[in-house]
Amino acid sequence: MKKAFPLSVEFLYQLFSLVVIIIIVHAVYVGIIRPNADAILAEQAALLETDKSYVAKRSVYVLIRDYEQEACFILMFWAIAIMAYKGVATIRQRALLHMDLIPLAEGMRILPEDTRELSRHIQALPAQQRNSLIPRALLAALHRFSATRNIQDVASTTHAYCASEGERLESELSMIRYIAWAIPSVGFIGTVRGIGEALGQAHKAIEGDIFDVTKSLGVAFNSTLIALLISIGLMFLLHQLQLLQERYVLDAEAYCDENLTRHLHTQ
DSSP states (O other), X not given: OTTHHHHHHHHHHHHHHHHHHHHHHHHHIIIIIXXXXXXXXXXXXXXXXXXXXXXXXXXXXXXXXXXXXXXHHHHHHHHHHHHHXXXXXXXXXXGGGGSOSSOOOTTOOBOGGGHHHXXXXXXXXXXXXXXXXXXHHHHHHHHHHHHHOOHHHHHHHHHHHHHHHHHHHHHTTHHHHHHHHHHHHHHHHHHHHHHHHHXXXXXXXXXXXXXXXXXXXXXXXHHHHHHHHHHHHHHHHHHHHHHHHHHHHHHHHHHHHHHTGGGBOOO
């Protein structure tokens, strides 16, 4: 039950953040982006009617006005919220690297008989810290040393714990990877929709009214452009988070070796 509790908190955080992001982004679109985009498009249509050589200027409001771009921004902010949660959790756990979880003076040795007292010191930590990687790896190493009196087994135990934690952190990034994959897909949906609308209005272009056709083609290309730009930025942030987590796992294993394994002696 203790292991399930943090997962439930993270799930509730993800769900709540998604709802909040949908409300905020949709409100911005309804109140600011779409009214401004519609006004700009109406102005451009009027100018084009009076001057056939008029070249419309690209506007940010028009560039991001459609439903596909709105969905892409919702997914982007949701992924950033999830990465922020995981990044803060990793940074908090990294703070344990600066704590003296095995209180030993330089040169002191740890014998199998000393493991129980050292284990009690780690178990006295607050629950949130005790469930982090470093305390769990240290406790497992101390228990293994007490049972086997084999230093090599201790090193193997800490390595296995850190490797397992690295795999867990890697697997938990799957949702973010899915979002990063889904954003360009949403952009391509806008491309298909825009091209379909443009083809449906091809008769207007033949008659000389090309504004609606170019507007639909704008939907096609703008949605893909925004989706690809968001995906590039999101993948950069994802790799930075992955790098932070990998460094934490490697530093945790080095911490166990430096503060525990090298002090162990069988007699």
